[in-house]
Amino acid sequence: MYKILVVEDEKSLNDLITMNLEVAGYDYDKAYNGSDALDMIYENKYNLLLLDVMLPGIDGFELAQRVRHTDIPIIFITALDSLPDKIKGFNTGAWDYIVKPFEVLELLARINSVLRNKYGYENIQIGDIDIHTKERRVFRENAEIILTRTEYDLLETLALNKNIALSREKLLQLVWGYDYEGDTRTVDVYIQKLRKKLSLENNITTVYKYGYRLEDK
Amino acid sequence: MTFRMKLIISMLAVFIIAFDISVLLFVERGQSMVLEARENAAADEFSSIYNSIDSLIMETYTQSGSKDMDFCQGIVNMYKTLYGSGNTVIGIEKGRYTGKNIYISKALTAPYNDVVISYEKDISDFYSMQREWKRLFVIVNFVFAGILFALIYAITSYLTRPLNVITRALSDFRKGDYGSRININSRDEFQPIADEFNSMAETIGKNIEEIENNAEEKEMLVRNMAHELRNPLAGIQGFSEYLMSCEPNDEDRHKALGYINSEAIRLSALSNKILNMGITENSEISIEAVSTQEIGRAIAEYASVDLKYKIDKIFCDRILITDMLFNMVDNSHNAGANHIEIIFDKAEDYCRISVIDNGEGMDEKELKQIFRPFYRVNKDRSREKGGAGLGLSYCESIARAHGGYIEVYSEKGKGTEFMIFLPDFNK
Structure with missing residues (x-):
């Protein structure tokens, strides 16, 4: 089972994403700020990071930059929809970039697509x-x-x-x-x-x- | 052509012309003096030879009393061999002026006055010397021009160095290095140019910085606004989708409904605040003399504060100022204050309302940003209480609408003091 770390400082959105991940049958952890997320990434093994950008402390872009060497695929989920922000996001090595508000089905489809590309097809x-x-x-x-x-x-x-x-x-x-x-x-x-x-x-x-x-x- | 090249060429031309004219005049004068001396010497020599010949012939004539042409010829021939040399010819009516010699002739005293003594001195050496001088002059001219060129080159390079410095500074500035300044200390005409440029660059740099800051602030505002609007929207959309398509248990259903409700409330609070701000910024406010006691009572009903009145009335929009003070009291509570003091007093031309708390205070970096829309000192705690980070920018726009302003002093760990200055119309 794939394990996903959800980094989102808004408790409501964090719950929203994880509740849907649960239904879709993924294992997950929650983090509410950048530095906690960093600790969790070093302590556990994750197959995917779902990352908000505007986080207290270390922001999403910086976090992505810092964990780049771990080779964990990243999907940004953010309210920032400007082209420079998207480019910045992809430049940190992100696999995908989803703008809030989003459809849950789309989120799940993109998660599936990234996981397939990264780890191959799963029966x-x-x-x-x-x-x-x-x-x-x-x-x-x-x-x-x-x-x-x-x-x-x-x-x-x-x-x-x-x-x-x-x-x-x-x-x-x-x-x-x-x-x-x-x-x-x-x-x-x-x-x-x-x-x-x-x-x-x-x-x-x-x-x-x-x-x-x-x-x- | 560069300014320096023009300078070099014009200086060189002036110097060479002046030099040539003076040298030519000098040489001309020298030569004519030499020529004159030669002529004088020739005239002296001729007159002594003439006198000798004349006196010898006249002496013999006096003794013999007859004109003896052979004797005369003999005497002249004798002098001819005696004084004649390579360049001097003495004879009877024989010489002529060639242009390169000195020619003098004079008839003897009567009865020999049909005999003319001629004297001819060749001075072609003088003319060849003159040619030599001309050649020398040309050589000296070239050497002098070379030396002069080197000197002028060095001098102009020293003099035009500030121009290079100025050019470099300007070009750096054009390329976007707004910190570029002209560092010269020449105390000549370049100095004011440099000083003017430097002060211009200073102004431009400041303006550009301001423009960049404004753009940055605007971008920040848009980002924050997007964040504040889209997060609750994402929540509402996502949870309603979740309720529609999944079959959650009761606990999850309540959770989802709770979130939809709280996110909707958050959105409506945010829209109210944004609308409020628009109202204060764009509409007339009704300023009247309001009793400070009345405002104090309204606040005392809202929260427990320590009130001090040093003036009876302030001139303001009662509702807006009360709202502002509610906001500030809320902020103090959020900063963990348990004692809040509000003082109404006067400060020069303004009525002053000070809100002093003993909360956790702010550092300088936080202080700089607190009036920015959507800025929150303590993000987590503020959001739990439904704050969007608009309170103080709302307060500031109220103060501005009154023609007043807000000052803030704070120390981390000790507390914060806000001072609201409103114009005093009681003077």
Whole structure:
């Protein structure tokens, strides 16, 4: 399990990020200022840092600079959206830069992308289903189940955001793309297909008037 | 052409012309003197030869009483061989003037007055010497010009050195080194240029620094504003998203709802403060004579403070000044003060309200920034109480709107004293 250090001085935002990390199945630690974060980085092993910039004491840019040699990937989460600040952020070796306010799904997607780039593809396991994300193949009790491209994309999106309800519109956006002009009923059709093919009737739950959630408990 | 080159060429030209004219005049004068002397010597020699010949012939004529031309010829020939030499020719009507000799002739006394004694002296050596001098003059002229050039070169390089210093300083300044100054100590016409430049550079440097500071402050303001606005927004957006898409347990649901509520309150408090500041800065305030006791009572109701009145009335907008004092009392409490004293008194042309506390105080670095919007001395504690770091900039804008100002003295560990100066209209 990947372990993430969240450095954010606002208690509310720190809780927000960590609560969502918990749902998405990551291990995490919280730090509320730069110097505490520095101590924690030296004492523990983290796979990723989520870093605010305007921190009391050592600020985010300086912290990133100081821990650069540890080779831990960094994503900045900050209210500073000016180009010079972004450039400064990337110059410290950051992998990504997210401006507040942000969508939680986007944060999770970016975290996933950084982790994949850094540590390689990780297979996802939901119940007795194995998703080999690199080869885009799905196995159930070691027997491969053939999925179409769209079915696979939908499954992976649900699996990466497991336990999080995704609205039909969001799913359309994530799986079919922003410019897809289809009906949200398309989503319902593909969800039915996935449930049947993978026997996930109990795992893919319908969220009333909203969308779907892949549960893995 | 550089100024220095112009200087060198013009100086050289003036010197050479002056030198040449004086040398030429001198040489001319010398030569004519030499020539004159030679002519005088020739005339003397001729007259002594002539006199000798004339007296010998006249003596013989007196004795014999007859004109003897052969004898005359013999005497002249004798003198011819006696005095004639390489450059002197004596004869009877034979010589002529060539331009390079001295020629004198005179007829003998009668009856020999048909005999003319001629004297001819060649002075071509004088003319060749004159040529030699001219050549020498040309050589001397070149040597002199060379020496002169070296001297002038050295002198101009010394004289124009301040120009190089000035040029270098200007160019450094242009390249953005606003600390560039002209360091010369020449006490001539360059000195005022240098002094003027230095004081100009001083002014420009200050202005640029101010502009940079303003830009920096503005940037800081924008960054802080972004931070203050986006953090609660991110909280509200994120937690509502969390509630919609995850199925949190009761504890997490309450936590999320609590945060959404507190972040919304924080945003609305912030927007109120920003609006307030805009109101005080852009609108007329109603200044009236307000009883200090009345203001004191309002504050005493709000917090426990020690009040001292040395004046009865101050001229202000009652609501704004009371609000300002509430803000200051809050600040003192946040700084951990347990004793706050407010004194109303007079200071020259102003009414003064002093707020003195025994809180933790501030150091110089913090003091410099406290009036900046969004600056917080103690970030964590202030935010827990809902502060955004706008209190003192609000207070300052109130004081400014009254035509007054705020001074602050503080010592770390001992406490802080704010003095609000408001114009006294009672004079």
